[in-house]
Amino acid sequence: MSDIQEATNQLLDVNLHDNQRSVPVTESSIRSESKNLHVTIGATVPTGFEQTAAEEVREKLRSPCKISKDRGKIYFDIPVESLAQVHCLRSVDNLFVVVQEFPDYQFKNTKEEVLKDFEDLAGKLPWSDPLKVWKINTSFKKKKTKRKKINQNSSKGKIDNGQGDKLDERDVKEFTNNDLDSHILDYYENPAIKEEVSTLVGDDLASCKDEIDEGSKEETELQTLKFRVTCNRAGEKHCFTSNEAARDFGGAVQDYFKWKADMTNFDVEVLLNIHDNEIIVGIALTEESLHRRNITHFGPTTLRSTLAYGMLRLCAPQPTDIIIDPMCGTGAIPIEGAMEWADCYHIAGDNNPLAVKRAHLYSFLCLHSKPSWGLPIDAVQWDICNLPLRTGSVDIIVTDMPFGKRMGSKKRNWNLYPACLREMSRVCRPGTGRAVLLTQDKKCFTKALSGMGHLWRKVHTVWVNIGGLHAAVYLLKRTPQAFVHPVEQDGERRTPW
DSSP states (O other), rough: HHHHHHHHTTHHHHHHHHSOOOOOOOOOHHHHOOOOOOOOEEOOTTTTTTHHHHHHHHHHHHOOEEOOOTTTTEEEEEEEGGHHHHTSSOOOOOEEEEEEETTTOOOSSSSHHHHHHHHHHGGGSHHHHHHHHHHHTTEEEEEEEEOOOTTTTTTOOOEEEESSSSEHHHHHHHHHHHTTTTTHHHHOOTTTTOOOSSTTTEEETTTTTHHHHHHHHHHHHHSSSSEEEEEEEEOOOOOOOOOHHHHHHHHHHHHHHHOOOOOOSOSSSEEEEEEETTEHHHHHHHHOGGGGGGOOOOOOOOOOOOHHHHHHHHTTTOOOOEEEETTOOHHHHHHHHHOOOOOOOOEEEEEHHHHHHHHHHHHHHHHHHSSTOOEEEEEOOBBBTOOOSOOOOBSSSEEEOOSSSSOOOOHHHHHHHHHHHHHHHBBBTTTEEEEEESSSSSHHHHHHHTTTTEEEEEEEEEEEEETTTTEEEEEEEOOOOOOOOOOTTSBOOOOOO
């Protein structure tokens, strides 16, 4: 309760209305009401992982959770004291507090009548409790990170890599120029996409003076709140567009609260979610998606942290398990795994030396941000088809395989996928080993898996949307059959590690 009390003390003088409709705010009333206040929280999650997110809510918050018929959303009830814990959920992208839900809204026949109903709706909604939650939430939510292009010519800072030597940005470029193709470097070293995100182990390490100054200004300017309305609509039987609904409903909200409309620098974001005949009105509790928490650099195929968590949770890691990501890229999966399952040992590997260096650098930064503990991650440069690991030594394999779009090609996947599955079956522990593999090249993967039926058994498939691409997450179980090393052309058996 201490965090909530501190937050309310800072915001006691906030007047949400400029006229007689203002909500009376006093220290005693907020403290007493917040103790018994229960609200419904909505969360957007990666499509396909709604059940995984619901399980996390039930496990960590001890709250019942409902999966929305609108894909990618879940809803759960919590006491306001649990609001800080909600922001620590690993499977959710964005959060909002529900103002009111209309499960079977009856739309009128004409556009004019429907839009008029939206205007009338704004003054009938129970805004009081959701706005109290929005105020208390101010101390928990992560501010949207300002991202600036990095001037490569002026980037002379050096970073300690934890081994006594310094890593210079120019050294990194010189190192990669000899080993990487130019199109890979375009993704990793282009200053337009090279950026760091301020969420290292939950701490806002990149908070700067400008953000602090802006935060203090916001506290003094909350008398005239700025807002915007965002309409998310799904369904084919609507006679209106999302923009029309947001425009008319937003105009009514402005008239009711006397807030100032601002589409970019807003304080309050009102959500109007419409799915067929269901309408849910809410107030956003996050300025930036929580999936960005572990992104250190943007590569060509950077994976969302929430999706990485869902993939890891599918294979149910147990203490002391050895978990590897043999194609780690920017390290989203092993970083997420090490932060949530610290009692396991994680290995991040890739054939790209710059990706491996950044994964190692991130684990080093986390070690120094939390002096009492470090992330149990090792980063290794290797070839996915010839892993330097002992046979049957790995418990879990989780990786994002090349789609053949931004990295590699569909043609190369026909040779790569069978080789990957074969090598994964060698290092994975027979009988108990698991693998969770993400790919959009489903035809190629299915063909490769069909030739490995004696080593891998498909347990479950989750269909997901990755940047508009219809992809699949495959949960595989390693069969008890021992791996037999393939005989090379010269008749000699391959030397095991």
